[in-house]
Amino acid sequence: MSRQMTRRGFLRTGAASAVLASAGAIGMTGCGAQREELTGEAKRTATLCNGCSNECGLWVNTVGGKVHTLEGNPDNPKSGGRMCGRGHGFAQMTYSADRLTQPMKRMENGDFEPISWDDAYKEIGEKLTSILAEYGPEAFAFIRDPRPNINFYGPRFAAALGSANIYTHAAACNLSLQSAYRHTIGGGFSADLANAKMVMFIGRSYADGITPADMKLFANVAVEGDCKIVIVDPRYNNSAHMADQWVPIVPGTDLALLLAMSHVLIEEELYDAKFVKEHVLGFYAFKKEVESFTPEWASEICGVDAEVIATLAREMAEAAPAAVVEPSWRAAFGCAHANSFMTGRAVAAFNALLGNYGQEGGALITSSPSIGALPADKFPTPPAAQHVRVGNEEFPLAVQGFGTNLAVLKAALDGTMKAVFFYQSNAAKGYANPAVWEEGLSKVDLVVSIDVQMSETAMLADYVLPECSYLERLEAVYTLGGKKHMVAIRDKAIDVVHPETRPADQIFRELSAACGVGEYFDFTAEELVEAQLATLGLTIDELREKGIVELPTSDFEYGKVPQFNTPSGKVELFSVTIGRAGLSPVITWEDRKVHPEEGEFYFVGGKQSIQSHTMTTSIESLMDISKTYDLERLWMNASDAARLGIAEGETVEMSSSEYTDTIAVHVTERLMPGVSMLPRTTAVRRPTFRRATVLAYARPTSFPSTWSREWGRP
Amino acid sequence: MERSGQSGRDQLAGQLRTTIVPTIGSHMLDIAGILLSRATEVEYACAMQACLPRIDEELGVHDALARTVPPSYDEYRHFFNRVLTPGIPGSLPPVESLFEDWGGHRAGLQHGQGFYLGRSAQHVQEVCDSLEIEVPEAYKAVPDHLLLLLELNEFLCDHAPADQAHLFAEEHFGWLSDYLDALGARMENEDDEALASAASFYCNFVDLVRRVVLDEWGENDVREVAQSA
Ligand code: SF4
Numbered sequence: 001m002s003r004q005m006t007r008r009g010f011l012r013t014g015a016a017s018a019v020l021a022s023a024g025a026i027g028m029t030g031c032g033a034q035r036e037e038l039t040g041e042a043k044r045t046a047t048l049c050n051g052c053s054n055e056c057g058l059w060v061n062t063v064g065g066k067v068h069t070l071e072g073n074p075d076n077p078k079s080g081g082r083m084c085g086r087g088h089g090f091a092q093m094t095y096s097a098d099r100l101t102q103p104m105k106r107m108e109n110g111d112f113e114p115i116s117w118d119d120a121y122k123e124i125g126e127k128l129t130s131i132l133a134e135y136g137p138e139a140f141a142f143i144r145d146p147r148p149n150i151n152f153y154g155p156r157f158a159a160a161l162g163s164a165n166i167y168t169h170a171a172a173c174n175l176s177l178q179s180a181y182r183h184t185i186g187g188g189f190s191a192d193l194a195n196a197k198m199v200m201f202i203g204r205s206y207a208d209g210i211t212p213a214d215m216k217l218f219a220n221v222a223v224e225g226d227c228k229i230v231i232v233d234p235r236y237n238n239s240a241h242m243a244d245q246w247v248p249i250v251p252g253t254d255l256a257l258l259l260a261m262s263h264v265l266i267e268e269e270l271y272d273a274k275f276v277k278e279h280v281l282g283f284y285a286f287k288k289e290v291e292s293f294t295p296e297w298a299s300e301i302c303g304v305d306a307e308v309i310a311t312l313a314r315e316m317a318e319a320a321p322a323a324v325v326e327p328s329w330r331a332a333f334g335c336a337h338a339n340s341f342m343t344g345r346a347v348a349a350f351n352a353l354l355g356n357y358g359q360e361g362g363a364l365i366t367s368s369p370s371i372g373a374l375p376a377d378k379f380p381t382p383p384a385a386q387h388v389r390v391g392n393e394e395f396p397l398a399v400q401g402f403g404t405n406l407a408v409l410k411a412a413l414d415g416t417m418k419a420v421f422f423y424q425s426n427a428a429k430g431y432a433n434p435a436v437w438e439e440g441l442s443k444v445d446l447v448v449s450i451d452v453q454m455s456e457t458a459m460l461a462d463y464v465l466p467e468c469s470y471l472e473r474l475e476a477v478y479t480l481g482g483k484k485h486m487v488a489i490r491d492k493a494i495d496v497v498h499p500e501t502r503p504a505d506q507i508f509r510e511l512s513a514a515c516g517v518g519e520y521f522d523f524t525a526e527e528l529v530e531a532q533l534a535t536l537g538l539t540i541d542e543l544r545e546k547g548i549v550e551l552p553t554s555d556f557e558y559g560k561v562p563q564f565n566t567p568s569g570k571v572e573l574f575s576v577t578i579g580r581a582g583l584s585p586v587i588t589w590e591d592r593k594v595h596p597e598e599g600e601f602y603f604v605g606g607k608q609s610i611q612s613h614t615m616t617t618s619i620e621s622l623m624d625i626s627k628t629y630d631l632e633r634l635w636m637n638a639s640d641a642a643r644l645g646i647a648e649g650e651t652v653e654m655s656s657s658e659y660t661d662t663i664a665v666h667v668t669e670r671l672m673p674g675v676s677m678l679p680r681t682t683a684v685r686r687p688t689f690r691r692a693t694v695l696a697y698a699r700p701t702s703f704p705s706t707w708s709r710e711w712g713r714p
Numbered sequence: 715m716e717r718s719g720q721s722g723r724d725q726l727a728g729q730l731r732t733t734i735v736p737t738i739g740s741h742m743l744d745i746a747g748i749l750l751s752r753a754t755e756v757e758y759a760c761a762m763q764a765c766l767p768r769i770d771e772e773l774g775v776h777d778a779l780a781r782t783v784p785p786s787y788d789e790y791r792h793f794f795n796r797v798l799t800p801g802i803p804g805s806l807p808p809v810e811s812l813f814e815d816w817g818g819h820r821a822g823l824q825h826g827q828g829f830y831l832g833r834s835a836q837h838v839q840e841v842c843d844s845l846e847i848e849v850p851e852a853y854k855a856v857p858d859h860l861l862l863l864l865e866l867n868e869f870l871c872d873h874a875p876a877d878q879a880h881l882f883a884e885e886h887f888g889w890l891s892d893y894l895d896a897l898g899a900r901m902e903n904e905d906d907e908a909l910a911s912a913a914s915f916y917c918n919f920v921d922l923v924r925r926v927v928l929d930e931w932g933e934n935d936v937r938e939v940a941q942s943a
Contacts, residue, residue: 066831095829097812100801101855111795112802114752454801466801497830498800498855620826 040064045493046073046547048478050470051090052612054078054211055147055478057548058087060471060493067094067471067494072212073547076488077480080213086610089622093469094497098453098618100466101498112464117502117510120463125514127446128161131418137162138387139418141408145169145425146401149475149490152528153508153521154423156382160517164385170402172431174334178399180344181327183575184587185352186565189363190482191326193221196361197319198228200312202254202347203332205231207238208607218242228319230312232257233332234604235635235677236670247312248672251602252337252592253302258325258346259589260298260306261313263290265353270317272355279561280352282574285586293589301591303672320354322361331605338593341397345573345587352571358561365562368481369553372535379531382520390417396581405431412440419446422457423504424467429456430614450507453618465511466501473503474525477532477543483556487536488548489529596674601640603656605680613680626679633666635677641667654678741765742923743868749919750808750861752794755787769922779922785912793912797900806896808860808920810834813889813896834858834886838866841882858886860920867927883927890924 043062048055049070057076061069070091074081093099103120104112115123131139142158144150146168158166170178181188191199194217206218221227222242229243232254240246249257265271266287276283295306295313316323325347333340356362391398391407398404405427411417413436420441428437434456441447441460449458450465458464467473471493480486496502502510505525512521523531530540536551543549566572579585596602608631610622617623626632634654636646646652648667653660654676663678671677741764747753748761762784769779785793800807811832838857842849847866849857856862863886870879894917901913 092829095816095831097807097809097828097830098801098803099830102800104799104801107795109792111792112799113795114799454803459803499851620828624826 040066042068043493045491046489046544047471047493048488048490049079049083049087049090050147050490051084051087051616053145053147055488055490056083056087056212057488058083059547060091062494065494067091075546076213076548077482077484077486078211078213080216082212082216084210084212084215084609085625086210086612086616086622089610089619090612090616091471092619092621093452094471094494096453096618099469099498100451100454100458100464100501102500103466104464106462106464115463117500120465121510121514124446124448124463124511125516128419128515131445132161132163135416135418136387137385138165138390139416140421141165141167141390141411141417141419142421142423143167143169143405143408143425143427144423147424148478149504150423152476153504156520157421157508157512157517159382159385160512160520161515162383162385162387164387164389165403165408166389167391167403167405167408168401169405169425169427169431170399171335171405172427174328174330175398175402175404176335176340177328177330177333177344178402179397180341181348182399183397183566183572183578184345184348185357185365185571186563187365189327189348189351189357189365191324192322192359192361192364193217193227193326196221196227196322196324198230198316198323200230200232200316200325201239201243202232202257202325202328204326204328205233205237205239205331205607207242208609209329209331210609228315234602234672234675235606237606238609240670247304247308250301250303250672251332251604251675252339253298254332255339255343255346255589256293256298256301257304257309258343258350259290259293259587260295260309261316262286262346262350262353263293264295264310264313265317265350266290268314268317270314271353272320275355275357275561276353279357279564279570281566281568281570281572282586286349286573289586289588316350316354320362321356321359323354324356324361324363325350327363331607339590341583342587342590348571349573349587352573357564357571358557358559360558364483364556365564366482366556367485367554369479369485369487369536369551371477371479371532374528374531374535378523378527380520382517397578397583409437409440412444415443417444419448420444421448421450422461423450424452424615426455426457426614428460450504452501455614465507466498467507468496468498468501468503472496472501473505474529475504476525477529480548481554483554485551485554486548487533487538487543487551489540489543491544601636601676602674604675604677606635606677608679611679630664630666631679633664635666635668635671637671637673637675638667638669639673641665741768742926743864745769745919746861746864746923749790749916750798750859750864758787758790779915779918782915782918785908785915789908789912790915792906793909793916796906796909797897797913797916804900806893806900807856808893809856810838810858810860810863810886810889811856813892830855832858834889838863838886841866860890860923863887864923864927883929887924887927890920890928894921894924 040063045060045062047058047060049058056079057073058079059071059073060067061071070083070088072079072082102114103117105115105120105123106112128140140158140161140163142154142163142165144154144167155166158164178188193199206215218239219242222229228245230245230247231237231240231243232247232249233240234248234251236246295309298304298309299306327347328334333343351357351363354362357365389403390411391404394407395404408417408420412420428434428441431437438460447461448463448465449455449461450467451458452467452469454464470490472495473490474492475490478488478490480488503525505528509518509521512518526540533540533543538549564570567577574586576585608626610625611617634652641647646665646667648665650665651662652665653662744765745761748758753761766779766784796802797805798807799805809830811830811834812828814832814834815827816829816832835856835858839849842857849862853859853862867879867883867886870882897913897917901910904910904913
């Protein structure tokens with residue numbers, strides 16, 4: 001219609017007036033009632049939640065192509081048929097106003113303007129290839145939140161461009177701990193909670209960092225079982241309600257506790273001498289080292305009564321091998337302190353003294369299923385990069401699969417990193433020291449962020465490429481290791497809501513073509529999944545029907561001591577590799593880097609069970625829970641509050657070397673004196689973000705806080 | 715439509731409704747096309763020069779909008795980038811679904827406000843489908859974008875029975891009050907002057923649209939608006 005064209009012609013009305021003329025009405029009356037019901041075909045699709053890295057198995061129920069409800073897949077060991085509240089809330093992101101709906105380019109004045117996919121690819125491709133030509137592939141880095149799909153596409157993309165610089169967010173999470181386990185017992189382990197007689201959790205709370213099946217198991221064991229559960233944490237966390245004993249401890253001194261417990265086992269000959277003889281390297285060096293680490297010595301440092309320390313050690317020995325120090329994750333010693341790496345080593349060592357590896361109720365080292373080699377004609381493997389990954393020399397102990405993203409930041413700050421791509425990872429707010437990341441990224445010539453919603457990192461990017469949400473895409477298959485091997489699918493439950501958003505497989509296919517390496521991505525997600533499953537003897541239809549399928553490849557057996565993937569094949573309490581990296585080869589005491597001065601507090605973080613870092617804070621219903629239950633307050637012990645004259649709910653100013661802000665105080669007995677605690681999804685204001693007022697992020701480490709992560713310092 | 719406790723003005727407006735439907739006028743619609751989408755500099759300049767002064771004539775009244783010096787193209791573009799572009803933190807794209815409650819048992823997962831493809835979008839899509847009107851692909855997620863609502867409203871005013879056109883207007887333009895409130899809150903502490911001035915122009919425009927479409931103009935003006943249709 002010409003009239004519309006003058007107004008830029010949005011609606012194409014075609015036969016509309018003729019329809020009206022013939023029908024005479026458009027059924028407008030009563031439309032309000034019609035609008036109350038979702039109508040259309042009902043469908044159920046197997047997928048995986050993306051609300052956190054657990055990626056629980058779900059069934060998505062849709063009506064008329066819209067998401068209606070979600071339910072946990074009972075066959076999935078993470079969900080166990082349930083979802084947590086965060087998972088339900090996060091699904092709302094699919095329809096959220098905060099979603100990115102089109103590719104965007106940052107203009108000189110800082111504004112973002114839409115750009116077509118073709119133009120975005122062309123400009124990114126030209127800039128990236130010219131950076132690679134001028135500075136080499138080592139000037140390009142790719143940082144991701146490591147989920148199965150991007151674990152396939154991200155490293156392949158970097159490798160296709162000749163770069164070895166592929167990283168995860170782990171240096172802001174649990175890299176110290178994971179690297180410690182890597183070099184002490186060959187990799188991670190899990191606690192066999194279901195069969196244990198005693199479990200010690202250090203800084204980890206299943207009731208706060210929820211995995212539905214683990215939470216259910218924990219509650220069953222804690223409430224009905226005969227397992228003694230000990231929570232070591234400066235905070236009486238939400239798991240402590242169900243535990244047998246709460247052991248408040250000075251933040252960052254868990255190492256002292258572990259060394260002293262080891263001392264007791266060795267001094268009183270309560271350790272498993274047979275296991276130590278056969279499977280431990282460096283026992284005598286360790287024994288010598290811990291000689292002076294008595295419970296009395298540790299008590300002075302960690303604030304736990306010496307008798308409590310000795311009793312805990314004896315009780316663990318009594319329950320062994322069905323006793324275990326749980327591996328923890330991030331909060332206590334994931335990477336928070338200068339001694340986090342050593343603390344992880346001490347956890348692995350203490351478990352070795354208990355002789356619990358591979359034993360029922362002990363520490364389980366299990367394997368994961370592997371996808372076989374894909375047909376080379378369709379899925380050619382890019383050649384290996386010809387340079388050493390930036391950071392590998394400086395941080396040689398980091399788990400190879402994770403890398404150290406701090407090395408990227410350092411290279412950005414010194415001007416040698418020229419292009420950085422982020423995939424759903426918010427370094428500029430979710431890691432540490434936002435101001436430093438902002439400064440670093442401002443020096444990078446090309447920053448690209450692929451994400452579903454805008455983040456602080458995307459706000460610093462030159463190009464933002466919008467991915468569709470997890471409910472709108474099919475992804476590479478997800479393998480689950482453990483006592484059982486399984487493979488699960490994240491399938492597309494609905495069509496894309498926003499037509500200008502695309503799934504990762506399409507983005508990498510098109511982007512790689514624009515960068516001149518399209519031959520490594522010349523396949524669809526469906527073709528990839530089919531090829532991956534073919535190597536496991538499965539079809540995509542089988543997996544779609546069940547969501548998750550068990551594989552016959554696990555060789556786990558209780559009672560069998562696992563292979564330790566260390567240079568000696570043993571638990572290494574003395575490590576040449578670690579010694580060569582400049583750290584103490586034997587497990588020993590190291591202090592945390594900073595202690596509070598007069599008038600200062602230790603500062604720790606705690607998890608809100610309904611938030612996953614900055615990722616979920618745009619979900620209004622989840623933020624409502626945070627606000628309704630006042631989960632954003634700064635915790636302070638009642639005696640400290642009384643001394644300072646601070647009342648419950650009062651607003652105080654808190655300050656560190658990095659940041660100052662005001663916040664309401666929660667006065668409580670659930671926190672040891674001298675410590676302050678802030679839920680991790682709180683603390684730094686995100687004023688321009690829609691849902692968030694006071695929220696988002698602290699890197700609660702020490703107070704004053706520091707950005708260095710000395711888990712593998714040179 | 716049943717009404718209770720009608721004022722004289724409502725009654726008069728009601729009578730007018732039965733015979734003549736108010737329309738927002740082609741020049742306002744032209745400006746809407748410019749303000750609610752990414753116009754080029756030339757399109758923007760033409761609209762401001764040619765159309766803005768004629769709003770007064772169309773309405774037969776003087777409105778704040780017609781007396782406002784419009785923001786420059788760059789200022790308006792900056793405003794569009796920051797405030798009307800989806801996905802930008804703090805942005806408020808003019809989409810009805812985002813300001814209605816998904817609520818009710820149909821909603822399943824979604825509760826509260828701030829979601830695309832709500833009931834209003836579904837309804838607009840149904841109306842378009844029934845009229846064999848094609849919603850452009852780029853607006854697939856936002857059939858209830860203000861621009862499309864205005865287009866559809868105009869079309870219905872021209873072609874549909876008056877009561878149905880009115881019902882559509884009443885159902886799909888009430889959210890603009892909330893929208894204006896949200897814009898007001900968004901701009902409250904804005905220290906970017908260019909942004910604030912473009913926002914004020916935009917708000918005046920949206921408010922004018924709201925009042926005209928919802929027939930909140932005042933007795934005489936309603937008549938004039940109606941007569942001009
Ligand atoms: S734990 Fe909750 S948020 Fe995380 S994947 Fe499972 S259901 Fe989703």
